[in-house]
Structures are given as C-alpha cells and as structure tokens.
Amino acid sequence: MWRPLVWMSLTAIVCWWLQLLLLEPVLAVASLATWNHRYGSTPGQTTSTCEGACTAGFYCSVGSSSPTQSPCAPGKWGDVGATSASCSGICEPGYYCPTASSSPTPATSQCSATTFYCPIASGSPTEVGPGMYAITDAAPSVPGHSAEAFDAQEACPAGSYCVNGVRYDCPAGRYGTIHGMTDPACEAPCPAGRFAASAGQASAACEGGCMAGYWCPEGSLSPRERPCAAGRWSAPGEGVPCTQLCRAGWYCSLGSATATPSTGACTSTAFYCPQGSPTPLAVDPGFYATRDVDDGDTPPPEGQFSGQAACPRGWYCQLGVRSPCPAGRFGAAALLTSVDQCTMCEAGRCAFPLR
Numbered sequence: 001m002w003r004p005l006v007w008m009s010l011t012a013i014v015c016w017w018l019q020l021l022l023l024e025p026v027l028a029v030a031s032l033a034t035w036n037h038r039y040g041s042t043p044g045q046t047t048s049t050c051e052g053a054c055t056a057g058f059y060c061s062v063g064s065s066s067p068t069q070s071p072c073a074p075g076k077w078g079d080v081g082a083t084s085a086s087c088s089g090i091c092e093p094g095y096y097c098p099t100a101s102s103s104p105t106p107a108t109s110q111c112s113a114t115t116f117y118c119p120i121a122s123g124s125p126t127e128v129g130p131g132m133y134a135i136t137d138a139a140p141s142v143p144g145h146s147a148e149a150f151d152a153q154e155a156c157p158a159g160s161y162c163v164n165g166v167r168y169d170c171p172a173g174r175y176g177t178i179h180g181m182t183d184p185a186c187e188a189p190c191p192a193g194r195f196a197a198s199a200g201q202a203s204a205a206c207e208g209g210c211m212a213g214y215w216c217p218e219g220s221l222s223p224r225e226r227p228c229a230a231g232r233w234s235a236p237g238e239g240v241p242c243t244q245l246c247r248a249g250w251y252c253s254l255g256s257a258t259a260t261p262s263t264g265a266c267t268s269t270a271f272y273c274p275q276g277s278p279t280p281l282a283v284d285p286g287f288y289a290t291r292d293v294d295d296g297d298t299p300p301p302e303g304q305f306s307g308q309a310a311c312p313r314g315w316y317c318q319l320g321v322r323s324p325c326p327a328g329r330f331g332a333a334a335l336l337t338s339v340d341q342c343t344m345c346e347a348g349r350c351a352f353p354l355r
Contacts, residue, residue: 053081056102071100074123078102090121093138094149097123110149114165117150128153128165131180155180159202169200173219177203189219192239197221209237212257227255230278245276248293248307249300252278265304269320272305283308283320286335311335316342 054060055067059082064070070085072078077097078087091097092104094111096118101109111118114134116125128134134150156162160169161181168184170176173196176186190196190206195216197207210216211223215238228234228242233256235244246252247259249266251273256264266273269289271280275297283289291299292307300306311317315324316336325331325342332343 054078054083056080056082057100058082059084059087068100072097074099075121076101077104077106091118091123093120093151094118094136095122096125099123105149111151112148114150116165117153119151126153131156131162131182132165133162133167134165156182157202159200161186170202172196172199173221175201175204175206190216192216192218193237194239195220195223195225197223210234210239212236212238213255214238215240215242224255228252230254230256231276233257233259233261246273246278247300248275248297249273249291249304250277251280252276266300266306267303269305271320272308273300274306281308283317285337286311286317287320288317288322289320311337 052067054064054069057078058068058071059078060067060069061084072082072087073085075091075097076087077089077091078100079102082088089104091101091106095105096109096111097104097106098109111122111125111134113125115128117128117134118125120138132153132155135152135154136148136150137152137154150165153165156167156179158177158179159175160167161176161184162168163182163184170181170186171184174186174189175196178187181187188204190201191204193210193216194204194206195208195210201207208223210220210225212235213233214224214227215234216223216225217239226241228238231246231252232242233244233246233252234242235257244259246256246261246264250260251264251266252259252261253264264273266277266280268280270283272283272289273280275294287308287310289305290307290309291302291305292309293299297306305320308320311322311334313334314331315322316331316339317323318338323339325336326339328345329339329342330345331341333341336342
C-alpha cells in the first residue's frame with residue numbers, strides 16, 4: 001500500500017514544480033502585460049492596476065516602479081498613462097516640447113518671438129537665419145494652435161530686407177533685386193531720372209521716370225522731385241539739372257516741360273524773349289522789338305519777339321514799335337522815344353516820311 005501512496009506523492013510534487021517552472025512565468029508575463037502604463041513603487045501589489053497611471057510627460061513600460069519612470073524625449077509629449085518611448089505623439093508646428101512635455105502645444109513653449117521658429121516635432125526653438133523671416137506655414141491640426149506661433153522661415157524676397165526675423169519693405173527712394181537682404185539701405189538708391197514714392201521696389205526701374213519739367217537725382221521720392229529752373233525745360237526722365245534752354249521768342253517759367261510753352265510766347269512789342277528767358281524782358285526806351293537771334297538759334301515766328309534794336313535816325317520808338325518821323329519833321333539823332341522828339345523842318349525845306 002505504501003508504494004502507491006509514495007508514487008502519488010511524488011507525482012504531486014513533480015506537478016507542483018512543473019507548474020512553478022512553466023505556468024507561473026506565463027501567468028506572470030500575462031499579468032505584467034496588464035500592468036503596462038502603470039507602476040508600483042512599493043512591493044506587495046495585489047492587482048494589475050498597481051499604484052496608478054504614469055504621470056503626463058512620462059511613459060511607463062512593463063514593470064515600472066515610478067509614475068515618472070521615463071521622461072518623454074524632446075520633441076514628443078505624453079498624456080497620462082503613456083506606455084512607450086513614442087509617448088502620445090510629436091509636438092505641434094509652432095511649439096517646442098522640451099523633455100517630459102505633457103502637451104503638443106505647451107503654453108510656455110510657443111514660438112512667438114520672430115527670432116525663432118519651431119517646425120513639427122521641435123524639442124527646442126530654431127533661430128531664424130540672416131536674411132530670413134519667421135512665418136506660420138503649417139495648418140494647425142489641433143485646437144488652440146495660435147496664428148502667432150512661427151513654424152518655418154522664408155528668405156526675404158526682392159524689394160525687402162529682414163532683421164531679427166521680421167520682413168521690412170525697402171524704403172521709398174531705394175530698391176533691392178536681391179533675395180535675403182539684411183541692410184535697411186537695401187541694394188541702392190533709385191537711379192537718376194527715376195523715383196520711388198512707395199516702399200518695396202524690387203527693380204532699378206523703381207516706380208517710374210521723372211516728369212517733364214522736372215529732374216530727379218538718385219534716390220528721388222517724387223516724379224516732381226526738383227523743378228527745372230526758370231528759362232530751362234526738360235523731357236521726361238531727366239536725371240541732371242535741366243540743361244535745355246527755352247527757345248528764343250518764348251519764356252519758360254519754373255518747371256517748364258517744353259522749349260515753347262503755350263503761355264510763354266513773347267507777342268507784345270513792349271517785350272522780347274531771347275533764348276533761355278525766365279521772364280519777358282521790357283524793351284528799352286528808344287529801342288524796338290525784333291526777331292533777331294544769336295548765331296545758331298532759330299528765329300521765332302512772326303508776331304513774336306526775341307531781341308531789341310536801337311531806333312535809328314529819322315525814326316522814333318515807343319513801346320517797342322519803330323515809327324518814322326512824320327512829314328515835315330526829321331530825326332537828327334537815334335534813340336528817339338516820341339514823335340515830339342522829331343525836329344520840325346526849317347522854312348523853305350520839307351521832309352517826307354521814311355518808308
């Protein structure tokens with residue numbers, strides 16, 4: 001009888017050891033799998049819930065003994081109960097997630113300074129490069145994303161320059177054809193004969209050419225930057241002080257756009273206008289108005305006057321008109337200014353008017 005009992009006892013012992021060696025580890029692993037994302041800091045835990053879930057910003061793999069067992073890496077974030085190094089996801093564009101971040105858009109880690117930007121999954125802000133400016137490029141994928149959260153940089157386009165991550169237009173009177181400029185002076189002033197009243201010019205043509213009657217030095221802000229001096233005129237696009245003289249028989253006031261202004265014709269016999277006249281000149285007493293011009297100049301049309309000449313003997317001149325002394329009188333001297341200065345003929349003598 002004792003042999004069967006011994007045999008049964010030995011069989012029970014062997015089964016107990018087999019259960020201990022083979023079954024318990026399997027059950028243990030199964031139990032540990034249920035404890036993933038949880039922790040137990042003290043021995044003697046009796047349920048799979050252990051002491052609690054892993055703290056936000058951290059993850060707890062199987063067998064964790066602390067709520068802050070493993071911090072989420074920079075650029076990642078973890079919600080409560082994260083289970084792996086992937087945590088709960090990556091940081092949103094426009095924000096950076098330092099170690100152990102608990103949100104994809106940390107309020108204290110927004111890239112709102114123009115000198116930095118934060119692309120997706122940033123662990124720290126990236127400095128904006130020279131000649132670049134910060135922009136918000138990516139569409140937000142979560143609520144609460146701010147339009148002032150900068151997530152990219154872009155090169156300053158022509159017509160602008162960038163300082164501290166901010167884009168500025170080239171100032172009026174200047175231009176820039178180059179991308180990525182950093183100097184507020186941009187590339188150069190608008191060339192002579194051109195102007196730029198508006199900022200942001202991207203070519204040397206600037207905003208346009210100077211208007212007729214004016215001239216524009218380098219860096220001009222207006223098409224009427226400087227008027228031509230009286231007696232001179234200019235065509236459009238003049239870049240130097242106006243050098244062309246008003247035509248004989250006309251006068252050119254300040255800012256004239258032609259050599260023969262319609263309002264500047266010298267048609268009164270009491271006045272004359274030589275070449276380059278800023279205003280009409282009064283004919284001198286004893287002189288008369290003529291169409292005489294300097295060598296090489298063109299005489300004005302009939303009825304316009306460009307010079308004066310001394311009244312000859314036998315004539316008198318009033319208000320720029322030459323008239324012969326009347327019959328019975330003669331002019332012994334030049335430069336007579338009235339008929340009264342014509343002398344009466346002596347008795348027995350006569351005089352016919354000059355023609």
